Amino acid sequence: MFDTLARNFDQIFILLRDWLVSFLPAGMRPVAGIVLSVATIVALFPGLFALTTIFERKGLGRIQNRIGPNRVGPFGLLQPVADGIKSLTKEDIVPVSANAAIHFLAPLVLVVAVFMGFAVLPMGRNMVLVDMDCALLFYFAMGASTELAVFMAGWSSRNKYSLLGAMRAVAQMISYEVVLLLSSVAVVMITGSLSLTKIVAAQDQYTGIFPHWYIFTPWGLAGFVMYAIAATAETNRSPFDLPEGESELVAGYHTEYSGFKFALFFLGEYLAMFSISGLGSTLFLGGWSAPFSFLQWVPSWIWFFSKLMLSIFVFIWMRGTLPRLRQDQLMNFAWKFVLPFTIFNLMVTALWRFMGEGWLRWVVCSALLAAAYGIMARVSMRREHFEPRSYRYAE
Amino acid sequence: MTPLTAHLLVAALLFAIGLAGALTRRNAILVLIGIELMLNAANLNFIAFWRYSPHPEALTGMMFAIFSIAVAAAEAAVGLGLVIAIHRQLHTTDLDHMNRMKG
């Protein structure tokens, strides 16, 4: 009785969809079902976006010892609505010298590409739009095509700040995309499949009460850390937010955007954040699986979204805490520390895969990773030299 | 017209376009673009032949396509690197001016 209730609750969205679809003639049901789910996603995540903006602003406020927005609505909860209205009603300015077509296309491409990514994310048991065989590859393909949008935006608006921002963004995204890919390859190696549902299913098992999440293995932990770093950079979030560093180049590649298009960029950025956190929790945090075996009655989608929001919170936290890197530091960090370490992690993963069950592989892999981390950290530290710097202005 | 024929024709046309680009443009980068197009036409052929071959499970065409994609990436990297280097030397990417190695 309770089980069935729980199960129904777990599958509630599926049931809802089927129920709604069932009114239609049988011929168009599948199509309608897909359309319905797409519509849900397209409606859901912007809503989440709106929620997140206020969440972020208030959180940052707390961190910076301010109150944050509190005028519009109770506790300023309606702030995003006001923002939305504002950005929709503002004038859409296109610079004269800008390359109109591309300038117009850029935000659309961005948002579309980002939305595509959600198509393969399993947001709950059986709750995935298309259960593709090479879902992960699809995801990264989509992620790759966002860079182009960024470049289009930066180049088309004929503005050196935009162009610089775009170049920075693209360079940074390419550099960290490699890391992103490689750290996920570790998971693929262990699961033996590119399909995200399979990956989650592989983690949805328990020894005692503890789940088989990949983050609880040495290579998984290392991979997750690397993934988190890369994800932060990929979404141009602080401390990697050079592309739109206000202090240096006014707002990066969307300097010349205003009104709705700007809102689209804003939206795109947050959506990218959501989807990449979703992917991260799917790959390493067991996706929609419950953290303890006795909590399995809680609906899977609740777990997925709580993990999503948790990582969003971490994003915000970091933004509130860490200072911004310099470009060369960023690149060095990517190519000289993160990438080699990720590759090493791949090897360790292979070792793990072939050492077979037993405590031995835990010891060996952890030792290897720790040693590698120590050595590489030391090396890169030696390259950096941390004496108090004296800044000279005006030259 | 069978789908295979159609794909082959598309590939041929793509190849011809790429070749035309490679042959007619001044800009070295655009020549490279043309070459990329030609490679892709070849890939399209591979995939098409794989799809309609009597033994697709052998995956030969697919493999060939994947390998050639990788090779094309390398080719693009090296080619563009060369273009940049040449531009640093001659301050131009115009192929008509790059004829120092004439006999």
Added chain:
Amino acid sequence: MNEQLASFPQTMTCCASFATRILWLVPAVPIVAAGIISVLKQPKRKTSAALAIGSLAIALAIALLAFGHVVSGWLSGATVRETVNFTWLQFGTTQVELGWVLDPLAAVMLVMVSFVGLLIFIYSTGYMAHDENYTRFFCFLSLFAGAMLGVVIANSLLLLFMCWELVGLTSYLLIGFWYRKPSAAAAAKKAFLTTRVGDVFFLLGIVWLFAQTGTLLFYNNGAGSMEHGALAVLLAQPAALGLTAAGAIGLLIFAGAAGKSGQFPLHVWLPDAMEGPTPVSALIHAATMVAAGVYLIARVYPLMQAGSLAGGTTTALTVVTWVGAFTAVFAALIAVAQNDIKRILAYSTVSQLGYMMAGLGMGGVAVGMFHLITHAFFKALLFMGAGSVIHGCHEEQDIRKMGGLKADMPLTFLTYSIGMLALCGFPLFFSGFWSKDGILEAAQHWSVARAPFYMLAFGALLTAFYMTRQVAYVFFGHWRGSKPAHESPVAMTLPLAILAFFAMFLGVLGTPAWPWFRAFLDGHAAPFELHGFAEPGLLLLMLTSSAIVLLGLGLGWTIYGGKSPKVTEPDAIEKAAPWLWAILRDRFYVDEFYAATVIAFYYWWARVADFFDRRVWGGAVLAVTSIFSLWARFSRFLDNDWVNGGFDKTCEELATGGGLLARVQSGRVQGYLRILALAVVALAAILVWSSRP
């Protein structure tokens, strides 16, 4: 060699036991060590020494394992003879096979070589401590050890010959180790060439054997050349002088053995070989390499023995016996009149080798080999003692410049005298006694002639005599050198002590009461019964030999004991009979004889060849050259006036043509690409056209 072994695992015979299968490691390890040492830097002394010693220790361990395996097999009443053979070369149908064997003979020899070698390695660390070519020395040493062990385990005459030559090479290198000394270089050359003389015959024997039997393996379960089938073939085959092929081949092989272990005609190199460092003399020229000849004879004993009547002997064995016996006396005589401490030992080595040969010839493998083993221990001991003495006396080798050392270096004195007594065959307590006694007994029962027995007995007397003389000179009397002597470091004295122990008690294995060794080699049980002594004449013989030894000792002591003559003052015998002394001192003028005959002949021959070169061939060449130069003039004329003209024209034409063609090379990428495209069009068109239905 071992690399090849490694690359032939699949063709090995599977029936061999573990001990046998890993036996190839015994030579392999030291050789590899040598290779590693050879690439070490000069100052890496500790490393090189450690490598050499460690490798030989491993070899010893494996050897002991193999020995244990053999012994256990023997105790269970079976003669262990396991072989691992593999094809090395194959041309046509004939194939050359290599392999190694593990049988009592090899096992005993393995243990002896690796053990004595190990001790000597340790000793060398002390002796060579001040030499700047330390690492090179150890490289050569362990190379030698590997090669020697290879000789021991070889189951194929060819493999044995390879290692044999390798051993010769290392001996050459080590004799000439101090190559800056011209005498050392000369000695090295001499040793190398003299042994070559023997080896040529040896090689002839090998080739003949291969031609006759088609295999060089000793034992190949029935198909080997030392087994009945092949031997029957050899016996059926008559050779010159009423010898069978077996006998002839046996003699040829014996020639090789004689060269290696300094039997009479070819003994001249061994004394000179003492130019090398003393550990080398101890290891190579006393214990192991020179014994290789004896070992070789023991190895091919079936061949030597082939065709003998029951209890009778064969031509080959007779020759071996006579040569051995003669060498024994001959060398002993020379040893009496030498003053270089090491030369005396060298000549005594030669004579002892003669004993072994005679023992082999008359008494069979066990007798000869037993003397080989015991001799290896006490002679190594003596040489190392001598080395210690030399070391202590600051590289002084002339016994007349020493004296009274028993006070200065007591430990050396003690061990040395033990070795000396063992060598003399002092009754009962010393191994030499038992082994030599076995030989004498065999000689006594020899059916062919009595002479060898008397010769050997006389040799024993001489041995006791000259050893006493030496000891009296070196250790008694008072110090006649310049700087006072000092005792050697423990690295040198410790091996001395160990060897001394063995020199004393090794005889236990060969007493008539408990002939363990013989039984072990012949592969039957070894009961302990005291009435082994009760054989007819045995006790009498023992008494005689003891009497002889004591006589020799007494004689030596009465002549040389106590008093310590000046360096300049002539020797006691010299005073008595100068002519005899002169002959002995000058080693029966053998070297001079060779110089007068062989070498002189070569000189003459060289001069003749030189003459031919200069005059006859030179003239011919001159004529030819002049003809050619004339021809060259003519052809130059042709070239200049006829060929070049036309050729230049052609070249110009080519150049212009090239210029025209070079236009095509426009240097424009797209031009090339265009041409490529057109070519593709043409080719594709042809293809499609030709494949049209």
Added chain:
Amino acid sequence: MSPVFYLVAALTLGGALTAVVLKNTVHCALALTAAFAGLALLFLGLDAQFAGFAQILVYIGAVAILVVFAILLTRGSETPQGSVYSRYSISGLVAAAAVFAVLGWAVLQSAHMLPNEQAVPMADVHDIGVALMGRYVLPLEILAVLLTAATIGAVIVALHEKEDAK
């Protein structure tokens, strides 16, 4: 043939054509990406999911960006004055046309012997992975070496030499 195929083919060919003819180099690059996207769709239409997504990942994600970078680094981003076509463009066109003619002719010649509709082949990523790590492992390794060499080579070629900097 489905209209989808015609649409996608049109997109591909159109993209390619524009990429070749446009004056502004950056526009060419963007059109090129359109062509690539079309190709990827064609691959998907041929049930080659893996190849299709790999196409997007590599070409749109990497090659296109690379081209764009090269353009910006060689100052080619602003529209050039004068003809963008080389002096011998006519003969080039002729050659290209000839190639197309021959290829098309060959295809039509052999149209009757080409296999017709086949069942959809099962080529999931697992099979591809097995094939890559099994039968094609040697090519894979060689390719890895090639890519490494290419990367290093490109870096070295495009690197600023310090000598002529001074």
